[in-house]
Amino acid sequence: NVSIANSLISDNSEILFNKNAQISLIENIIKINGYYVPEFVEIMGGSVEILDETIIPPPEPSYLTANSFSISRTEVTFKQFDAFCTATSREKPDDSEWGRGDRPVINITYNDALAYCDWLGGLLNKTIRLPSTEEWEYAARGGLKGGDDKFYSGSNILKDVSWCKFNSNERTQPVGLKKPNELGIYDMSGNVYEFCSGIKDSMIVLKGGSW
Numbered sequence: 001n002v003s004i005a006n007s008l009i010s011d012n013s014e015i016l017f018n019k020n021a022q023i024s025l026i027e028n029i030i031k032i033n034g035y036y037v038p039e040f041v042e043i044m045g046g047s048v049e050i051l052d053e054t055i056i057p058p059p060e061p062s063y064l065t066a067n068s069f070s071i072s073r074t075e076v077t078f079k080q081f082d083a084f085c086t087a088t089s090r091e092k093p094d095d096s097e098w099g100r101g102d103r104p105v106i107n108i109t110y111n112d113a114l115a116y117c118d119w120l121g122g123l124l125n126k127t128i129r130l131p132s133t134e135e136w137e138y139a140a141r142g143g144l145k146g147g148d149d150k151f152y153s154g155s156n157i158l159k160d161v162s163w164c165k166f167n168s169n170e171r172t173q174p175v176g177l178k179k180p181n182e183l184g185i186y187d188m189s190g191n192v193y194e195f196c197s198g199i200k201d202s203m204i205v206l207k208g209g210s211w
Contacts, residue, residue: 032123035083038072041184045069046144066138071131074175074186075104075194076116084116087123102174104192110204113195130197136207140189142182153188153208154181162190168211 030037045068051061078093078100085092093107108116113130121128131139140153154161161181163173168190176186188194193206 035087035123036077036080037083037120037123038074038076038080040070041073041139042070043068043139043143043183048138048141048144048146048148050148064134064138064141066135066143069131069135071135071139071185073180073184075192077102077175078105081105081108081116084119088115088119096171098171102176103172104175104187106172106192110195130195132198133196133200133205133207136188136194136196139183139185140181140208145182152190153185154179158189161187162209163187163211164190164209165211170211172211 030039043066045066047063047065049061050064051058078095079102082092082100082105084090093105093112095103096106098106117128117130120126141148141150142154150156152158152161158164159167160179162178172192175191178186178190180186181188188208190209191211192208193210194208196205196207198205
């Protein structure tokens with residue numbers, strides 16, 4: 001089970017009312033103790049039906065279930081990850097000469113992602129972790145507000161929601177520029193692959209596709 005209290009940030013207002021943190025909120029950019037941190041979206045748990053109607057006759061539907069949790073509204077950016085590197089005296093990852101700032105962070109390892117979660121959790125006094133594959137899929141499908149009728153997260157039209165090989169100029173793009181899905185989450189299709197928690201068959205789980 002996933003408990004909001006012990007999971008990701010459940011409510012940004014909770015951060016703003018935390019008297020122990022130095023917080024500034026300007027144009028939806030959150031800084032705590034001088035460090036940029038992600039904004040989180042609260043997702044109501046439930047079950048969504050998954051039915052592949054391309055198969056004739058269609059099979060019995062399966063169900064994707066998740067408890068309530070929260071997840072970052074965008075992919076973690078260089079601006080946010082660089083703050084972690086500065087705070088922990090780590091070498092900053094290479095940007096492949098594509099730019100930093102609001103582009104999603106690249107050239108990091110699974111262990112780097114875990115270390116970032118641990119650091120952010122300490123900064124926010126929360127348990128921060130990577131989402132499970134089920135949680136990621138549930139969020140990508142729009143949770144209870146979505147459905148099983150879209151090929152991509154938030155749309156059936158790829159270019160509306162995704163940076164991919166057709167429109168990305170063969171590189172990452174700043175987060176949040178495409179249409180969000182039903183939960184207000186951006187770039188869950190395309191731009192960069194996203195880590196999920198756990199190892200399956202000795203393999204790291206990546207979701208979402210990339211540019």
